[in-house]
Amino acid sequence: MPPRTTVVGGCGHVGLPLGIAFAEAGAAVTLLDTHAGRVGEVNAGRMPFLEWGADAALARALDAGRLTATTDADCVSAAEVVVVTIGTPVDEFLDPKVRTFDRAMDDLRHRLRPGQLLVLRSTVYPGMTERLIARFRDSGPAVDVAFCPERIAQGYALKELYELPQIVSGGSPAAVRRAKDLFRLLTPDLVELPPREAELAKLFANTYRYVNFAVSNQLYLIAQRHGADFARIHAAVTHKYPRLGGFPKAGFAGGPCLLKDTMQLAGFNHNSFPLGQAAMMVNEGLPAALVDFVKQTRDLSRDTAAILGMAFKGNCDDPRDSLSYKLRKVLTLECREVLCTDPYVADPSFVTADEVVRRADVVFVGACHAEYKHLRFRQPVIDVFDFLPARPDAARQAA
Ligand SMILES: NC(=O)c1ccc[n+]([C@@H]2O[C@H](COP(=O)([O-])OP(=O)(O)OC[C@H]3O[C@@H](n4cnc5c(N)ncnc54)[C@H](O)[C@@H]3O)[C@@H](O)[C@H]2O)c1
Ligand SMILES: CC(=O)N[C@H]1[C@@H](OP(=O)(O)OP(=O)(O)OC[C@H]2O[C@@H](n3ccc(=O)[nH]c3=O)[C@H](O)[C@@H]2O)O[C@H](CO)[C@@H](O)[C@@H]1O
Numbered sequence: 001m002p003p004r005t006t007v008v009g010g011c012g013h014v015g016l017p018l019g020i021a022f023a024e025a026g027a028a029v030t031l032l033d034t035h036a037g038r039v040g041e042v043n044a045g046r047m048p049f050l051e052w053g054a055d056a057a058l059a060r061a062l063d064a065g066r067l068t069a070t071t072d073a074d075c076v077s078a079a080e081v082v083v084v085t086i087g088t089p090v091d092e093f094l095d096p097k098v099r100t101f102d103r104a105m106d107d108l109r110h111r112l113r114p115g116q117l118l119v120l121r122s123t124v125y126p127g128m129t130e131r132l133i134a135r136f137r138d139s140g141p142a143v144d145v146a147f148c149p150e151r152i153a154q155g156y157a158l159k160e161l162y163e164l165p166q167i168v169s170g171g172s173p174a175a176v177r178r179a180k181d182l183f184r185l186l187t188p189d190l191v192e193l194p195p196r197e198a199e200l201a202k203l204f205a206n207t208y209r210y211v212n213f214a215v216s217n218q219l220y221l222i223a224q225r226h227g228a229d230f231a232r233i234h235a236a237v238t239h240k241y242p243r244l245g246g247f248p249k250a251g252f253a254g255g256p257c258l259l260k261d262t263m264q265l266a267g268f269n270h271n272s273f274p275l276g277q278a279a280m281m282v283n284e285g286l287p288a289a290l291v292d293f294v295k296q297t298r299d300l301s302r303d304t305a306a307i308l309g310m311a312f313k314g315n316c317d318d319p320r321d322s323l324s325y326k327l328r329k330v331l332t333l334e335c336r337e338v339l340c341t342d343p344y345v346a347d348p349s350f351v352t353a354d355e356v357v358r359r360a361d362v363v364f365v366g367a368c369h370a371e372y373k374h375l376r377f378r379q380p381v382i383d384v385f386d387f388l389p390a391r392p393d394a395a396r397q398a399a
Contacts, residue, residue, distance in 0.1 A: 002027035002185055003117075006079035008086060008108060011038035011069055013318070014121060014150045015085035016058075017051055017157030023061035025185035031069040032076065042069040050317040050344060053158045076111035081182055083119045084108070085150070087256075094263040096125040105132060114142040117178045121150050123202050123261055126268045129195035133171035144175035147195050148183060149202035154255070155316050165189035169198035203268075206261035207276055212246065213253035214279035217286050220250035220384065224293055231386035251385040252323035252366065253283040255312035259321060287327035290382055291334060294362065298380075305331045306339040306360035308353065308375075309367025314387075316367070317344035324366030331364070343371055 007019040010031025023029040033039050038048045045062055047054050061067035076082055086104055091097050101124070112118065118136075120129055129147040136143055147169045152160040166183040168190050170176035180190050193201060216234070223230035230250055238244050253259070259280060266273035294300065312322035319325065324340070331338045339360055341353050353375060356363060362380050365372070368387040381388060 003080040003182065004028045004078065005081045005083060005182075006030045006032055006075050007083045008032050008076070008104075009084060009122070011035055011042050011048060012085055012087065013049060013051075013154050013157075014152070015083070016042065016047070017054060017152070017161060018083065018085060018121065018150070019067060020054060020057045020061050021158065021161045021186055022182075023064070023066040024057060027066065027185065029061070029067045030075040030079065031067070032071070032073060033069060034071060036071050039069040039071050050155060050315075051157055052155060057158055073107070073111055076108060077113050079116065081117045081119065081178070082108070082112065083121050085121045088122045088124055089256075090260050090263055090267075094260075095267050096264055098125065098128075101128065105135075109136070109139075109141070112141050112143050114140070116141075116143045117175065117182070118143045118145050119179055119182065120145070120147045123149060123206075123257070123264070124199055125264050126196055126199040126203070129169070129171070129199060133195070144170065144172060144178055146170035146175045146179035147198050148179055149198060151202070151205065154318060155313075161186050163187070165191050167191050167193060167198050167201055169193050169195040171195065200265075203261050203265040206258050207265050210253060210258040210262045210283065211275055211279045212248055213251065213258075214282040216248045216250045217253070217384075218282045221282075221286075221289055234386075249386055250286075251368075252286060252312075252327075254321050254323040255318070256320040259283070284323070284326065286384065287323050288330045290327070290364065290384060291330045294380075294382060295334070298362070300331075300334045300362070301336065303335050303361040304337040304339060304359055305335040306341065306351075306356040306363045307331070307366040308341060308356060308363055308372055309365060309369050310340055310342040310345045310347070310350070311367045311369070314368030315344075315370055319345050322367070327364055327366060342367065343369060 002025055005022050005027045007015045009015045010019050011033035019029045019031045041048045045059050047058055088101055089097050133145045136145060149167055151164050166187055168179045170179050220230040234249060238247055262276040266276050307324050307327055310319050310322055310324045312318055328338055339356055340350050341356050342350060357375055360379055363377060365383040365385055365387055368385050
């Protein structure tokens, strides 16, 4: 019988798809969240953000009476399993906000009952799981503590939760066994690690990806500086060549996870992570580097510039830590006017894509939304992603 489960942070990007997936597998799920607006939306059957396939799955779970959302923390004590998916941000110095996490765990501790399974699903600073285990051992209650990191890519959670192997770790054999039983509801493919290694596994995966993007972005800038077309070189060297698997295209590497997790790893290693820190400089510097490049051949001061896509990646409605906003800041300092557009991000100051096509003197691609593929531009388009169809007039690269 699937366990009665409370997901803390349950209306977020991780908690909500996970809660839906557990409900689809037959568990009775309560989503606890401090965000009353999101709780109301979920109970009304509306997804608060884009997740492919989630609207129908949410409706099914609600109709079956297996899912409900609440702001009332009393639901914690009624559960057999409590899964934590709250945000674990870094501060302005890129250090983890440990005290915010501790406070949330302290609030929770007072509501937990002996015998429950507590699963940390948020991405945590290495050592947090063992710290939590020690705290429960010293001052109770006697709960089993597990850490099972979330690895979905936002937008595709309800596919990937069933396809990705689950990494499982815990403070005792019972915690591991119970966590495995829980995630077997989604997949038989389970990988066990000690807690510290499971925490590092999550950070290593995101860091590896972030550094890879930086490699491509640095090579893009080198190519551009020397008048070469990175996308053409990339296509040529990856064509039927077996040893460059995973060589990504260039692009904005933003979002709430990759940079944050790379910096958590740096913080954990006493801020000694030259490769990760270099990757941050390349990836975060890309918007300004693009603008500098355009300025070599064009006086932007009288121009209306436009950014096509403000979300942190294509076909996504999440603007968190999107590099399009960094680009907007740089362009605001350089240009007469900056137009921003995004079909998924609601902002009254944004204009339509048609207005961008009509009014902009120069256009920057910020996020690769499928909607943009059909647009035709007469003005120069700076498309670091090599996303838009190539144009015979080749105004794609430069002004
Ligand atoms: N977004 C992703 O794709 C993704 C993927 C893997 C891992 N992660 C990790 O998962 C964690 C959550 O990320 P997210 O993107 O879902 O964040 P989010 O901001 O979308 O969701 C967090 C939710 O927790 C709620 N919340 C915060 N404090 C709370 C508390 N004390 N009690 C109850 N609810 C509370 C918030 O209101 C919010 O709805 C982070 O550690 C993140 O690094 C995220
Ligand atoms: C595939 C991957 O490892 N994604 C991780 C990432 O997902 P996340 O949801 O952040 O999404 P992606 O990894 O797809 O994209 C992150 C950023 O990288 C950029 N980008 C993406 C692909 C590309 O080839 N080039 C490029 O520059 C995107 O535009 C975006 O700005 O953080 C999550 C939160 O911890 C992890 O659970 C996911 O496992």
